[in-house]
Amino acid sequence: MAEAFVGTTFFIQKCVIFEVIYFISDMENCMPITLRHVEVFHAIMTAGSLTKAAEFMRTSQPTLSRELATLERLLDLKLFERRSRRLFATEKALTLHAEVKRSYFGLEQLMHAAEAIRDNTNQSVLIGCLPLFSLTLMPRVCRRLLESEPSSRIGLYPVEQASLMRDLLALRYELAVIEVGVPVDGVEIGEVTAGEEVCVLPFGHPLAARAVIAPGDLDDQTLISYSSTDPYRARFQRLFPDPGSFRNIRVEVPMADAICSLVQQGVGVGLVNPFSAHAYRGRGVIVRPLSISIPFVVGICRPRGRPISTLAANAASLIAEECRLMAEEFAKPGT
Structure with missing residues (x-):
């Protein structure tokens, strides 16, 4: 039984990786790229050097170097710059490797499912989330889910929203x-709804003496904000009665954690979600509510029309419950 399972695993792996081969190949030219070429490329990108990749694949460095050169010739792509006897991945290599990793990731999911079916422990759930939630909300959810389902497995993957x-x-x-x-x-x-958007201030800031921050209080302050094209910033500007504060933006960053880190250094003040704000509270950052209500809403998503496993349904229920509990914590006096 085990030998059959391993054989099936190898067959599936070859099929998945050959899907990558055809993705990166010109179908009209039918370039003879092999599974070995893809494995060599993946090993070098993952290991970071020819030497480590050769050790991993139990072969010689010159052999890998020749196979890499063959792959570059077949693809007509320069995948690596060679400087001072070292390889540096090009932008094209990074783009290509993203596709390779995506197929390997799909293979890993398939193998986890196959193992669970084989062992009669088909209790696993794969959850994607924003990096923000992987550090704040989801650790609490994972703890509770594993307490209720000790034999289950959770795959948690922080990914940007798009x-x-x-x-x-x-x-x-x-x-x-x-x-x-x-x-x-x-x-x-x-x-x-998981609380309200808040204002973050550095220790010792004059506005820290106020229990609530009104939009007008920010008019003469150095503001740290999201970029001008970010929908999050547009939402703040749309909801503020007078967007004059946003003329004082001195630093633009893409993430709430970056805003909090800059506030921590005393660079200025910012408006962020309650999860990021309270993760920094007491670490050089003071959190104050706003005088206007801007709810922070978390979305729990699943593909429409697809059946949902019992474990995934339990996870979704726990996510919603933890959001409400954290919102209550954020609203406590003194918090």
Whole structure:
């Protein structure tokens, strides 16, 4: 039985990786790229050097170097720069490797499922989430889920929202946890309010003496904000009665954690979600509520029309419950 399973595993692996081969090949030219070429490329990108890749694949460095050169010739792509006897991946190599990793990732999911079926322990769930939630909300959810289902397995993958929605539709995850924004076709989204947007201030800042921060209080302050094209910033500007504060933006960053880190250094003040704010609270950052209500809404997503496993349904329920519990914690006096 075990030998048959291993044989099937190897066959599936070859099929999945050959899918990558045809993705990167010109179908008209039918270039003779082999499984070995893809394995060599993946090993070098993962190991970071020819020497380590050769050790991993139990072969010689010159052999890998020749096979890599053959792959570059067949693809007509320069995958690596060779400087001072070292390899440096080109932008094309990074793009190609992203496709290779995506297929390997799909293979890993398939093998986890096959192992679970073989061992009669088919209790696993794959959850994609924003990096923000992987550090704040989801550790609490994972703890409770494993307490209730000790034999279950959880795959938690922090991914940016655009890629997260694409991967969810490709059925790479059963659930995704996002910030609610524009609806996505084919995705069912359950919404739960998890507190309010807040203002973060450095220790010793004059506004820290106030219990609540009004939009006008920020007019003469150095503001750290999201970029001008970020929908999050547009939402703040749309909801503020007078967007004059946003003329004082001195630093633009893409993430709430970066805003909190800059506030921690005394660079200025910022407006962020409650999860990021309270992760930094007491570490050089003071958190104050806003005088206007700007709810922070978490979306629990799954592919529309697809059946959901019992474990995934339990996970979704726990995510919603933890969001509500954390919102209550954020609202406590003194917090």
